[in-house]
Amino acid sequence: MGDDESTRWIIHGERVVDDTRKAQLSIASVELPDGVRFEQYVIRAPRAAMMLVLDDEDRALMMRRHRFILDRWVWELPGGYVDPGEDPAETAERECAEETGWRPRSVEPLISFQPMVGTVDSENLLFLGRGADPTGDAVDVNEAQEVGWVPLGELDQRIASGEIVGSASVIGLYKARDVRRSEGAQL
Incomplete structure (x- = not known):
């Protein structure tokens, strides 16, 4: 089953709110396939x-x-x-x-x-x-x-x-x- 790029979510940028050794908290500007845009919290943590x-x-x-x-x-x-x-x-x-x-x-x-x-x-x-x-x-x-x-x-x-x-x-x-x-x- 191939990837359908028409259903891919697009990230228009991500701004870091807090960054520590244990985690990075940011807010991403996201666009859905139908054009709706919203902001989403994102946490990036170590393995x-x-x-x-x-x-x-x-x-x-x-x-x-x-x-x-x-x-x-x-x-x-x-x-x-x-x-x-x-x-x-x-x-x-x-x-x-x-x-x-x-x-x-x-x-x-x-x-x-x-x-x-x-x-x-x-x-x-x-x-x-x-x-x-x-x-x-x-x-x-x-x-x-x-x-x-x-x-x-x-x-x-x-x-x-x-x-x-x-x-x-x-x-x-x-x-x-x-x-x-x-x-x-x-x-």
Whole structure:
């Protein structure tokens, strides 16, 4: 299927409102294919890398933390921004160890996605770890209130109840469940 240029949105300019290491906020002047013009907020953020670690019991290593924007306690996967020049797999492994106190035994790519493609440009790279060893380091209270192993069999219930809401966690856990089912796991 080819690209139809007659349906392409046209950007007539973009002005930066704020620019920091973590994100750039701008306003773009956009023209739709029918000629309608409007302004759209655009956020450009660095790539992020997350780690989904599964143990032998088909449980995912997750952190429970407070997210002030939502003012809710949620379970999510460890991860963070990829530093300039850093390999994303190393970022995911490092963040997992720092945020949970567990270092994955293996690291393999799982999926890449853009969580808010209409407004935010921020590639999210998710890696799968199989098994983990404790680092012996205490979990930083600023990172997580609790670290635990969440059974993949509880995934639908925890998402429906609002315990797991972050796009990386939801996408990653569903993808991991599909991978495990394709490997013959009964979830």
